Amino acid sequence: MVNEGPRSSPAVLRVRGLSKRYTRGPLWQKRASFVAVNEVELEIGLGETLALVGSSGSGKSTVARCIAQLETLDSGQVWIDDRELTQLSARELLPFRSMVQMIFQDAATAMNPRFSAAEVIQEPLRIQGRSRSEQQEIAEALMKEVALSPDCLKRSVLEFSGGQKQRLAIARALAVRPRLLILDEALSGLDLSIRAQIANLLLDLQEAHSLAYLLISHDLAVVAGLADRIAVMSQGRIVEAGSVSTVLREPSHDETKKLVAATREAESKLAISAGASA
Amino acid sequence: MAHCADQLLGIHDLTVSYTSGNGECLRALSSVGLELQPNEVLGIVGESGCGKSTLAHAVMQLLPASARRETGDIRFCGANLLSLSERELRSIRGRQIALVPQDPALSLNPVISVGTQIDEVLKAHLSLSSRQRKDRVMELLGEVGFEEPSKIYGAYPHQLSGGQRQRVVIAQAIACRPALLIADEPTSKLDAELRSEMGRLLSQLRASHGAALIVISHDLTVVAAMADRVAFMYQGSIVEAGRREQVFRHPTHPYTQALLLIARSARVDQDGKRNRFPTIDAEPAGPASPVQLGGLLEYGE
Numbered sequence: 001m002v003n004e005g006p007r008s009s010p011a012v013l014r015v016r017g018l019s020k021r022y023t024r025g026p027l028w029q030k031r032a033s034f035v036a037v038n039e040v041e042l043e044i045g046l047g048e049t050l051a052l053v054g055s056s057g058s059g060k061s062t063v064a065r066c067i068a069q070l071e072t073l074d075s076g077q078v079w080i081d082d083r084e085l086t087q088l089s090a091r092e093l094l095p096f097r098s099m100v101q102m103i104f105q106d107a108a109t110a111m112n113p114r115f116s117a118a119e120v121i122q123e124p125l126r127i128q129g130r131s132r133s134e135q136q137e138i139a140e141a142l143m144k145e146v147a148l149s150p151d152c153l154k155r156s157v158l159e160f161s162g163g164q165k166q167r168l169a170i171a172r173a174l175a176v177r178p179r180l181l182i183l184d185e186a187l188s189g190l191d192l193s194i195r196a197q198i199a200n201l202l203l204d205l206q207e208a209h210s211l212a213y214l215l216i217s218h219d220l221a222v223v224a225g226l227a228d229r230i231a232v233m234s235q236g237r238i239v240e241a242g243s244v245s246t247v248l249r250e251p252s253h254d255e256t257k258k259l260v261a262a263t264r265e266a267e268s269k270l271a272i273s274a275g276a277s278a
Numbered sequence: 279m280a281h282c283a284d285q286l287l288g289i290h291d292l293t294v295s296y297t298s299g300n301g302e303c304l305r306a307l308s309s310v311g312l313e314l315q316p317n318e319v320l321g322i323v324g325e326s327g328c329g330k331s332t333l334a335h336a337v338m339q340l341l342p343a344s345a346r347r348e349t350g351d352i353r354f355c356g357a358n359l360l361s362l363s364e365r366e367l368r369s370i371r372g373r374q375i376a377l378v379p380q381d382p383a384l385s386l387n388p389v390i391s392v393g394t395q396i397d398e399v400l401k402a403h404l405s406l407s408s409r410q411r412k413d414r415v416m417e418l419l420g421e422v423g424f425e426e427p428s429k430i431y432g433a434y435p436h437q438l439s440g441g442q443r444q445r446v447v448i449a450q451a452i453a454c455r456p457a458l459l460i461a462d463e464p465t466s467k468l469d470a471e472l473r474s475e476m477g478r479l480l481s482q483l484r485a486s487h488g489a490a491l492i493v494i495s496h497d498l499t500v501v502a503a504m505a506d507r508v509a510f511m512y513q514g515s516i517v518e519a520g521r522r523e524q525v526f527r528h529p530t531h532p533y534t535q536a537l538l539l540i541a542r543s544a545r546v547d548q549d550g551k552r553n554r555f556p557t558i559d560a561e562p563a564g565p566a567s568p569v570q571l572g573g574l575l576e577y578g579e
Contacts, residue, residue, distance in 0.1 A: 049551065056440065056469045162326060189466065191325035191496050192540050196555035203554065218469035221544035228551055248546050262471045263546050266499035270526070270541055 018076035054233035098176035105185035163194035292350030321505030393431030
């Protein structure tokens, strides 16, 4: 589904000096400027998963939206393969939009509730001008790929359960043959057993298509099982980055230490030690 | 009134079903029984559709009109909640049994200041002067961890963060010093760090007020951190219950075993990217699935 073989340039995504400010406050007062993302740099290679972690409000989702060109950057560059995106016109950007696809936490709100599964998957294909039969064929193949029955294509999205909606969202994203999937808390809020199934699906798809993943999550335990590398954000900056095992085993920044400690605390309760009482 | 000798809450053989739009009858709870002593923390674990929220709403007697109780009774301090009048129930809800709702953003009124919303609870249940109530609200805001209660009193929900809103609904719940708190997914909208902070706050308030707590969650870590006893629900039934250490160490039901295995498989300490996560073969969705899914089955799982 993605271009064949390993590429000469290793990085699918490169972000350099990304900064984003928002203004906030009431319209009738002098509005304060607020730096959401500050000089962020990151790289993701073919078939690689980079996890972006941090507490609420640390700027993770803003980074994602800037990479997907859903926000205009205040400064910095976003490279997909060898093209820099921030200077492109809306028309020039079009082919690159399909290369970066986002999956959100709440699949239900990301899909038109009046659509059938087929319409959800085929809409981007229709926009790309594919023929009816091609659309149909691709939609069926994608349903199989995300382990949903192609017989369900005619069903309304409302008839799918939470985990199935997330599968459908993944199928829709894959329809345009992306190189990078941004998973913005895509595994949060799912039941444990469903979360494990979707995580497995993501691992399989990555292997099959050499997809690059940017995994945004506050759940370090999931990150540890899905990611190759990890970048920790705090107050708009990346404060620590490295391989998953290094960062999680020997966290050096206070923010990372705090996150790891919180997760470990929860884990130790789960592992259960005698005499512990709430 | 809230002082009951031994059993605070007793649910016996409770069966509840819903009638769906097309007249189909769906069983949400089948023959559920559980007991709670004063001052005890019970964790109810289960995945979407297993009936855990129906159980919480049944105890609060807040089931929707489409729900029907087929069998069973619910006793609170010896009184059968099912035989009480609406008026009597109202004097219990919020005063003796209080619910910490799942989504504070949805349960708070967006156009009323949070102080006033906490005040409403006191006004409904206690005969205090407005002056006394205001002092009490300030005290409650302090108790749930706000350093400057006077600044929060006049704030509107949208001006607060998710964690702050969570503190406000906890303040509402403990306002009348209830004997029983029911927390339905109290932390599902929060990040990992806030989750453990809120868990600690809830545990600590519960202990200092001497209230019993039922904490309902699909997140095993939340329950593990708080509960003395746990009950695992699957498709409307309690499949396993017991002391937390006992159940966590020696789970006997296959569902409990599988859920614990999955929960423990995601660990900070694992060696980087793994091959696959363990999963459960059975469809975890409960009684609601025939309607929700319209007969749709997971394919090739």
